[in-house]
Amino acid sequence: MEENLYMENILDHYKHPHNAGRLEDATLSAKELNPSCGDVIELFLVLDDCDRVKDVKFDGKGCAVSTASVSMLTDRIKGRPLADVMSLGERDILELLGIDVGPMRMKCAMLPLRTLKSALANKK
Amino acid sequence: MKLSADILKDFPSLHAMDMRAYLDSAASSLTPKPALEAMDDYYSNFRANVHRGMYATSAKATERYEAVREVAAKFLNASADEIVFTSGTTDALNLLASSLGRMFGPGDEVVLTEMEHHADLVPWQEAAKRHGFALKFIPMRPDFTLDMDAARALITPKTKAVSVVHASNALGTVNPVKGLAVLAHAVGAVIILDAAQSAAHMKLDVRELDCDFLAFSAHKTYGPTGVGALYGKKALLEKLEPSRYGGDMIREVKLGSSTWNEPPWKFEAGTPNIAGVIGFGAALGYLMDIGMENVEAHDRELTAYALKKLSAVPGVRLIGPIAANFHDRENSRAKRIGVISFVVEGAHPHDLATLLDREGVAVRGGHHCAMPLMSKLGIAGTTRASFGIYNEEKDVDALVDALLKAKAVLKI
Secondary structure (H helix, E strand, O other): OOOOOOOHHHHHHHHOOOOEOOOOOOOEEEEEEOOOOOOEEEEEEEEOOOOEEEEEEEEOOOOHHHHHHHHHHHHHHOOOEHHHHHOOOHHHHHHHHOOOOOHHHHHHHHHHHHHHHHHHHOOO | OOOOOHHHHOOHHHHHOOOOEEOEOOOOOOOOHHHHHHHHHHHHHOOOOOOOOOOHHHHHHHHHHHHHHHHHHHHHOOOHHHEEEEOOHHHHHHHHHHHHHOOOOOOOEEEEEOOOOHHHHHHHHHHHHHHOOEEEEEOEOOOOOEOHHHHHHHOOOOEEEEEEEOEOOOOOEEOOHHHHHHHHHHOOOEEEEEOOOHHHOOOOOHHHHOOOEEEEEHHHOOOOOOOEEEEEOHHHHHHOOOOOOOOOOEEEEOOOOEEEOOOOHHHOOOOOOHHHHHHHHHHHHHHHHHOHHHHHHHHHHHHHHHHHHHHOOOOEEEOOOOOOOOOEOOEOOOOEOOEEEEEEOOEOHHHHHHHHHHOOEEOEEEOOOOHHHHHHHOOOOEEEEEOOOOOOHHHHHHHHHHHHHHHHHOOO
16 A cells, blocks of 8 residues: 555655755745644745746655655756646656555644645745 | 452453453553442443433433542542543643643743653643743653753743643653653743653552643543543642633623633533543542552562563563562662563564464554654554553463564564
8 A cells, every 4th residue: 555655766756855954035835734744844936927837855854755746846846837837736646756655644744734725825 | 569359340341252361451451340349330221411411310421420520639649629520641731732722922931841742742842832932852761761961951930831741651761750840840830741651550649649630541541532621739730821712611601702711611511421420430439449559569560570571571671660560760760660561572562462362362553642752652553551450460461472472473
């Protein structure tokens, strides 16, 4: 059922996450917490003049599932137009992860998306 | 101390769950047949409301419900009119924060500890906001015990209540509550014990502990969910205002105002969890038949075994007192219970819990409703293995085996 939860690809992202760090000049940012484990993820986005994601970084420590998710999500949105980023949903995250997350770990997998949605909601 | 092998036969869910080791009794313990049968008996044979009907079945339900007050009183060495039925420890602590809190105001202080479960912290935060009193926190020392020197400085004539967790659900530490009771009473404050964890692991004697209030839950003492008991010294229960209102808790109701029933009933508004209370009584009776001294001895030996085994696993760091049974001048009892938290370097507690589950070992991973404590420790959470009377050394062996496998999967 969750046999592939800890496959090579996920562990690679967990141990060497992409886009880790902070952006002091972020256009949009948000911080969200997973209340079940206390993990916190902070996202920073810089938009260019044409509303494309020029740069994105995340800060925070999480489990393998949430870390792989944020690593892949930031890769996915970098360079993309805002309209595309705004349309991302849970199904996209599960596709990116490519694993059967299972109900117990869904909150971990979706924490980065929830943080992204909060950051986007801050856009006027 | 090995408890009888017959105990295992008394827990149907232990077999139905089909796992190698259930090590999450601190979250909720399993329920033995006598408690299940008592609840079934109520629903099958005398299913009526309590304190109301003028017919025999209702009288029987009332009698059986009220009899549990005697059982809970015996369990705590209290008297029956000092036992209030609640929906659990959280409910009891909310009642106290709300009803004691309204007697306090600006300039007053309530002393808690850094180890409090959210259930003993958040209700006091809200009461403090509403009534303008201040909260103070007894810090934890690096060895995961309370700093009693700090406690002596924090508990002052401004202190109106000291509310502390008896045994930490996140660390296993047993706090020196008798010493705290002396400090509280010396300044005229009441002392409240959150005994949610301690009640299932050690003999509780409210007279010996000299606590003013003590709360615990049925579902952590082998009873059903959604029920618990609050002990309060009789004179204090008489002074305390109820925090919930409705049927059964009143003496006289007029359109403009009402007066209250006697304690403990004035705190039990509405139809109570009758089956739950009856099951609770059977579970406490079951524990007393085993003998809490025997439960305590079993817990201490299993804890010592687990601490030794876990310490030998590379990368495991115990988050809690490292010895199962040592004494100090402030605490004559064992300093910890069989609630064992640890972190594994390089592994998140949720990943570990998932991987241990794959090996049939049920543990808890996370902050254990003690976020401020986790912040102080600089960790997001821990993995926690906790014992019940049905656990054996082979369960600890299964945990260690599963931990080694999890480390292999995570390549750490």
